[in-house]
Amino acid sequence: MVRPRAHVLQMEPYRPGKTPEQIQHELGLNELIKLSANENPLGASPRVAEAIQEALCHIHRYPDGACQLLREAVSDFYQLPQDHFVFGNGSDELIHLIGLAYLEAGDEVVMGHPSFVRYEASVQLNQAVLKRVPLTNDYRHDLPAMLAEVSERTKLVYIANPNNPTGTIVYRHELEHFIDLLPDHVLLVLDEAYYEYVDHPDYPNGLDWVRRGAQVLVLRTFSKAYGLAGLRLGYAVARPDLLDPIERVREPYNVNLLAQVAGVAVLRDQAHVARTRELNRQSLEAFQQACEQMGLRVVPSYANFLLIEIGAHCAQVRQRLLQMGVMVRSGEGFGLPHFLRVNTGTPEQNEKFLRALQQALASLK
Ligand SMILES: Cc1ncc(COP(=O)(O)O)c(C=O)c1O
Known part of the structure; x- marks a missing residue:
């Protein structure tokens, strides 16, 4: 068998x-x-229906494997270079690809618990070792305890900010300190799936660290505030050298044509x-x-x-x-x-x- x-x-x-x-x-x-x-x-946004209607006559063709129009729209929106983005079939796919691109058997991955469960599957698939750090009594990421779990073997640290399932956030000063202390062999993945909803003066924008060239990869999605969960569209934002391994493992047409045009349409309807x-x-x-x-x-x-x-x-x-x-x-x-x-x-x-x-x-x- x-x-x-x-x-x-x-x-x-x-x-x-x-x-x-x-x-x-x-x-x-x-x-x-x-x-x-x-x-x-x-x-x-109602603009999605129009954009998809227009794109329907092209669905017999493969989508653009570079997501060029979407890339230009997102790059323009955030004022970041086009090579700072990789798109995925939801941010779920990007979590999967990050594991494939970075994790070797025995590498360690640090995450809060409870947090987003899909991080765990990518750890198991790649025979890495999961280090789950309990949240604090007020259900927030315990950054000092997470830092204490970082070892020579740590490759990735995941922080969902806001966290799912708790909705709690990590504040700017806490994150600043945490990133300063992370060793160079660790990639911090900041999952900001709910970024657009947060209304708090001390909520940090992960892209600030990307702009500074830090070893941080930010995940964002069109599934939540942009309302495109059924089309599956997410993206990673980071320095091009950090995205390069992900580009090597992703499938050529991982983002379908309708998701690409819908992404451009919703971004224009702020x-x-x-x-x-x-x-x-x-x-x-x-x-x-x-x-x-x-x-x-x-x-x-x-x-x-x-x-x-x-x-x-x-x-x-x-x-x-x-x-x-x-x-x-x-x-x-x-x-x-x-x-x-x-x-x-x-x-x-x-x-x-x-x-x-x-x-x-x-x-x-
Ligand atoms: C924290 C977090 N990250 C990522 C995702 C995955 O989102 P998607 O794959 O729809 O982009 C979710 C979805 O619930 C989430 O809560």
Whole structure:
């Protein structure tokens, strides 16, 4: 019998959950509100439909393997040279490619815990060693403890800022100090998937370090505030010498044609991003206030989702919410079984969720 690579068999395959349509059908629901994947409740800019309509007559052709028009648009937007970008089929793909390009068996990778789970798969695939550093008591990255884990064998450090699933951030002065102390054999990957949402004066922009030529690679995505999760488009920003190994391992046509034109279109509609940010700000406030009134503790979030502490009956609450037509994420998969992670929705969706939560809690009393 043919034998796969032994360590691959030790990896857990990604098991996609049921789709909202499947759940709706199974539970006989007229409507299901999905607040479980940190997507944009406003959808993408209306300009995307136009751009895709125009591009449809080209889908029999391969896409541009250099993403040139998108590259020019992003380079112009950030005022950074064109060779400072690599695009991917979502930032998920870039996380995979970073592992392929940088990790040798036995190399160490330092990350916070809980943090974004996809970093772990790329560590396992490349037979590297994962060093998970628990978050602080207030659910923030513990940078001094992470630094203490950095050794001769460390190749990569991952910091999601804001962190998923907690929504907490690392402040500028903390990051500055951390980067200053990182040894030269370490690449810091700053995952800023929720960058556009953050409204805090001390929130650092990772691109400042890229501009200074630091050994930092920033990940950004079009899946969240730009509303293109279904098209899959993310990018890495770094010095060209840091991106070169990634260019060597990526597939020639890893970003499809429709994603490329959509990326250009959404970047040009910053008013849509501003509306998204404002709605999120109001929604977070509403969630926090309502949770406080219900006597529920939340982790203060700067992203488009919130961790709510439910307690021991968390799984039942999640199930009741589902039966009432609201889909949220259980913290169990992140090692936080007493928490629900809920992303912000439209005002109507938020209201429906909060009402359902109140009823679910009352029904368990
Ligand atoms: C911190 C973080 N990084 C990366 C991603 C992956 O985003 P995408 O592959 O859609 O660009 C996510 C998605 O949830 C995330 O939360």
